[in-house]
Amino acid sequence: MRKTRFRSFPVLMITLAFFAGLIYFIINLAIHSAEWASMPYNGHLSDSDAMEMTGTITDRNGVVLAKTENGKRIYNQDEDIRRACLHVIGDDSVNISTAIQTLYRSELSGYNFILGLGAPDFLQKGADIELTIDSEVQKAAYRALGDYRGAVIVYNYKTGEVICMVSTPTYDPENVPEDIDTNDEYEGAYINRTISASYPPGSTFKLVTASAALEEDPDNENREYDCIGYTEIGGKTINCYSVSGHIDMTGALMNSCNAYFAELTVDLGKDCMLKQAEKMGFNSSWKFDGIETAKSSYDVSEADENAFAWSGVGQYTVLESPINMAIRSCAIANGGKSVTPELIMNINTLFGGSLKQNDSSPSKTMMSKETADKLADMMDYTVENSYGKGYFSNYLDVCAKTGTAEVSDDGLAHAWVTGFTKDEDCPLAFAVIVEHGNSGYQAAIPVAGAVLDAAAEALEGD
Ligand SMILES: [Zn+2]
Numbered sequence: 391m392r393k394t395r396f397r398s399f400p401v402l403m404i405t406l407a408f409f410a411g412l413i414y415f416i417i418n419l420a421i422h423s424a425e426w427a428s429m430p431y432n433g434h435l436s437d438s439d440a441m442e443m444t445g446t447i448t449d450r451n452g453v454v455l456a457k458t459e460n461g462k463r464i465y466n467q468d469e470d471i472r473r474a475c476l477h478v479i480g481d482d483s484v485n486i487s488t489a490i491q492t493l494y495r496s497e498l499s500g501y502n503f504i505l506g507l508g509a510p511d512f513l514q515k516g517a518d519i520e521l522t523i524d525s526e527v528q529k530a531a532y533r534a535l536g537d538y539r540g541a542v543i544v545y546n547y548k549t550g551e552v553i554c555m556v557s558t559p560t561y562d563p564e565n566v567p568e569d570i571d572t573n574d575e576y577e578g579a580y581i582n583r584t585i586s587a588s589y590p591p592g593s594t595f596k597l598v599t600a601s602a603a604l605e606e607d608p609d610n611e612n613r614e615y616d617c618i619g620y621t622e623i624g625g626k627t628i629n630c631y632s633v634s635g636h637i638d639m640t641g642a643l644m645n646s647c648n649a650y651f652a653e654l655t656v657d658l659g660k661d662c663m664l665k666q667a668e669k670m671g672f673n674s675s676w677k678f679d680g681i682e683t684a685k686s687s688y689d690v691s692e693a694d695e696n697a698f699a700w701s702g703v704g705q706y707t708v709l710e711s712p713i714n715m716a717i718r719s720c721a722i723a724n725g726g727k728s729v730t731p732e733l734i735m736n737i738n739t740l741f742g743g744s745l746k747q748n749d750s751s752p753s754k755t756m757m758s759k760e761t762a763d764k765l766a767d768m769m770d771y772t773v774e775n776s777y778g779k780g781y782f783s784n785y786l787d788v789c790a791k792t793g794t795a796e797v798s799d800d801g802l803a804h805a806w807v808t809g810f811t812k813d814e815d816c817p818l819a820f821a822v823i824v825e826h827g828n829s830g831y832q833a834a835i836p837v838a839g840a841v842l843d844a845a846a847e848a849l850e851g852d
Pocket of ligand 1: 648
């Protein structure tokens with residue numbers, strides 16, 4: 391009797407371990423099955439018809455951007471739209487890690503937990519995804535960038551809907567170039583520059599420095615300065631683009647006076663600058679619709695006085711993503727509060743109901759309403775008196791700030807422009823970068839203008 395009991399104990403333990411393992415496996419299967427089944431390196435499944443993404447992807451107007459026909463994934467019939475939408479949609483591979491077809495592969499292929507990928511044909515319809523982008527505005531941005539490498543992001547600063555997200559270099563997902571991995575022309579083509587790249591922000595960063603000063607003391611708006619074309623800080627020279635003479639903060643922003651903002655930066659101090667930069671999205675990333683953006687960075691811990699002064703005009707080691715720049719322009723337009731962008735309107739399953747995730751970063755109070763309104767007025771004044779409202783857009787009243795950011799590789803400077811429209815019916819925040827475009831005024835504004843005009847036309851009927 392005793393012997394039997396002694397023997398049955400290990401059997402009991404083995405049985406318990408077996409059931410514990412089984413439960414562990416079932417729980418994991420429930421959590422990860424869709425992911426495992428549609429793993430790109432799961433060769434058996436990816437070769438079978440069952441792996442086809444059957445869901446359709448449309449833009450905000452129902453224009454089909456990707457669908458499956460006779461077992462083949464096909465994209466929009468307009469090659470420029472295909473190229474313009476590549477980084478948002480993706481191609482048949484998973485090379486573009488932030489693309490919808492990469493992130494939502496299992497939803498699009500209609501994986502079923504009970505039946506796996508072996509569900510009957512009529513149940514194998516993947517979810518359809520409706521995006522917030524407008525394919526015509528995408529095309530306008532792609533064409534406006536021309537042969538330049540760069541990025542354009544435009545979104546509704548009230549609702550968060552992304553109207554345009556274009557990155558170049560790009561390629562046609564229906565005819566992926568054979569030399570894509572060896573030809574320099576396609577270097578970085580798998581990167582969505584709007585969300586996954588960051589660059590020196592140059593003079594656009596003066597908006598961050600100005601907001602730090604105004605948050606510290608609203609009277610800083612009246613701080614006056616005599617610009618002689620340069621200043622000496624920490625024993626080294628900081629040059630301006632021109633001699634501005636006697637200016638206040640509005641005049642300094644309009645003339646993009648480096649000396650004014652460099653001196654202001656040193657007076658504010660590192661803690662104040664870091665605090666405001668972090669309130670405006672630096673040193674953290676944004677999340678929405680399963681996408682995590684690159685971090686923008688502001689770190690002056692090792693900077694000497696001259697380097698710190700340069701940080702306040704967006705040079706030194708400061709780096710910013712185009713999407714972060716658009717989000718801080720959104721906050722300026724919105725009385726100080728940011729609205730997180732979103733790219734997916736809906737994910738509609740065969741059985742109804744939406745799978746859209748609610749994972750967006752919360753909105754942030756980046757500055758007081760008083761500061762935001764003052765900055766908005768300064769950007770309005772800058773466009774009116776420096777760039778010209780008509781040079782920007784035929785339809786919209788645009789407030790903006792350009793930037794021309796020196797780069798370390800001896801190439802021409804990067805050209806930036808960021809801002810927003812002053813229009814209740816078409817409230818758009820934007821950022822444009824033209825790599826090596828040399829001048830924000832000459833290279834970036836025409837791209838922004840073309841895209842904003844296309845957006846005004848597209849959204850008219852919305
Ligand atoms: Zn100056």
